[in-house]
Amino acid sequence: MVELVQRFLEGDRRALSRIISRVENQTSEGREYLRALFPHSGRAHTIGVTGGAGCGKSTLAGGLAAEYRRRGKTVGIVAVDPSSPFTQGAILGDRIRMQELTLDPGVYVRSMASRGALGGLAPTIDDVVAVMDAFGFDYVIIETVGAGQDEVEIAGTALTTILVNNPGTGDDIQALKAGIIEIADILVVNKADHPGADVLVSQLQAVLSLSPAGTRRPPILKTTATKGEGLAPLADAIADHRQQLESSGELERQRAIDARHQVLSIARAILLEKIERAMPEADLDSLVRRVASRELDPHTAAEDLVRAASE
Amino acid sequence: MTAPATAKIRVLIAKPGLDGHDRGAKVVARALRDGGCEVIYTGIRQTPEMIAEAALQEDVDVVGLSILSGAHLELFPRVVSELKKRGVDDVLLFCGGIIPEEDTRQLEALGFKAIFRPGTNTQDIVKFVYEHVSR
Numbered sequence: 001m002v003e004l005v006q007r008f009l010e011g012d013r014r015a016l017s018r019i020i021s022r023v024e025n026q027t028s029e030g031r032e033y034l035r036a037l038f039p040h041s042g043r044a045h046t047i048g049v050t051g052g053a054g055c056g057k058s059t060l061a062g063g064l065a066a067e068y069r070r071r072g073k074t075v076g077i078v079a080v081d082p083s084s085p086f087t088q089g090a091i092l093g094d095r096i097r098m099q100e101l102t103l104d105p106g107v108y109v110r111s112m113a114s115r116g117a118l119g120g121l122a123p124t125i126d127d128v129v130a131v132m133d134a135f136g137f138d139y140v141i142i143e144t145v146g147a148g149q150d151e152v153e154i155a156g157t158a159l160t161t162i163l164v165n166n167p168g169t170g171d172d173i174q175a176l177k178a179g180i181i182e183i184a185d186i187l188v189v190n191k192a193d194h195p196g197a198d199v200l201v202s203q204l205q206a207v208l209s210l211s212p213a214g215t216r217r218p219p220i221l222k223t224t225a226t227k228g229e230g231l232a233p234l235a236d237a238i239a240d241h242r243q244q245l246e247s248s249g250e251l252e253r254q255r256a257i258d259a260r261h262q263v264l265s266i267a268r269a270i271l272l273e274k275i276e277r278a279m280p281e282a283d284l285d286s287l288v289r290r291v292a293s294r295e296l297d298p299h300t301a302a303e304d305l306v307r308a309a310s311e
Numbered sequence: 312m313t314a315p316a317t318a319k320i321r322v323l324i325a326k327p328g329l330d331g332h333d334r335g336a337k338v339v340a341r342a343l344r345d346g347g348c349e350v351i352y353t354g355i356r357q358t359p360e361m362i363a364e365a366a367l368q369e370d371v372d373v374v375g376l377s378i379l380s381g382a383h384l385e386l387f388p389r390v391v392s393e394l395k396k397r398g399v400d401d402v403l404l405f406c407g408g409i410i411p412e413e414d415t416r417q418l419e420a421l422g423f424k425a426i427f428r429p430g431t432n433t434q435d436i437v438k439f440v441y442e443h444v445s446r
């Protein structure tokens with residue numbers, strides 16, 4: 001283990017790859033690696049890219065990484081695609097949109113399957129981002145699963161969240177709804193060469209103008225990621241956001257919120273596992289049968305189960 | 312937390328060279344997905360360097376190459392040497408496509424553990440992967 005950590009800290013990408021796998025597989029060894037590397041993290045600026053399936057997240061993430069390379073920065077990308085709820089298999093196809101970065105020594109791309117996690121990310125995403133951060137990338141870009149209206153987890157993982165929209169995908173009522181649009185630090189209208197881009201920009205502006213006074217209104221930027229257009233202004237907007245986070249003290253506050261969220265969710269997972277293993281299968285089975293036959297209400301049964309778990 | 316073993320077999324399916332026929336590669340990727348693998352599909356027109364680098368970054372257990380152009384004896388050795396150059400020496404290699412019988416021994420010598428030709432049952436490919444990767 002010491003040897004792999006040593007190689008990791010010296011910048012060996014194969015060591016990075018190996019450690020990510022162990023962390024992602026949640027082995028006890030993986031947790032040891034994380035313990036060793038976590039103190040080295042916290043230096044990268046983390047950027048979340050979210051939006052619907054096919055909206056151009058991968059192309060945009062790749063284009064943004066290329067823009068950072070032009071600025072002499074290094075970039076790690078974690079791209080999440082969905083796992084099958086039936087077979088747990090997955091097709092991870094985000095790399096296809098980032099081909100020209102493959103041989104760039106300043107870029108590292110890792111595909112992850114969602115492995116049953118809800119909210120557009122993967123169960124170990126925060127750990128994998130921390131490992132990439134510890135490796136020393138200036139930026140870590142996290143691309144979510146194609147997200148709809150309610151996948152807001154990314155805001156707790158990334159410091160800057162970019163929501164990607166496309167023209168022609170709904171009227172202004174969509175933008176008025178609660179949910180994902182509220183977590184965006186930057187709104188991007190991608191595929192801006194398609195008809196309706198300017199209409200969408202003004203619809204988004206109109207909706208944002210209804211925000212309560214004093215709240216930050218995210219900038220709206222147009223990009224055509226396939227042509228590399230609008231990426232430099234996007235990188236500038238991310239830098240502006242980082243600057244605001246630092247000068248307002250929001251950075252420290254957000255880090256504390258994210259850490260709390262992370263600790264609580266891990267603790268919750270530990271407890272959940274304890275609960276799931278609290279009773280022998282036969283006992284659990286007879287307990288739930290009593291609920292099914294209306295002999296016992298589900299709350300009392302759940303309390304019994306929790307009692308068994310804490311014994 | 313003694314986490315359950317969530318490890319999945321990770322497979323890279325890649326198409327080296329210039330032929331753009333990726334139906335076979337997609338069928339195999341889909342079969343492996345349905346078999347419970349995490350399949351990284353990198354698309355067409357990959358150079359040997361790109362394939363090896365993707366295998367390294369994704370820490371895959373298996374690399375499957377699909378080729379229909381006839382350039383396999385040209386390209387596959389270069390993929391293998393690029394993998395070795397990066398220290399990726401423990402992946403399971405297989406290939407498929409239009410590959411004449413007489414090239415079998417040469418490819419086996421390069422380290423390819425199986426060659427799947429047209430007409431292969433995709434379940435055989437899934438079975439092959441599970442038999443050769445320990446989890």
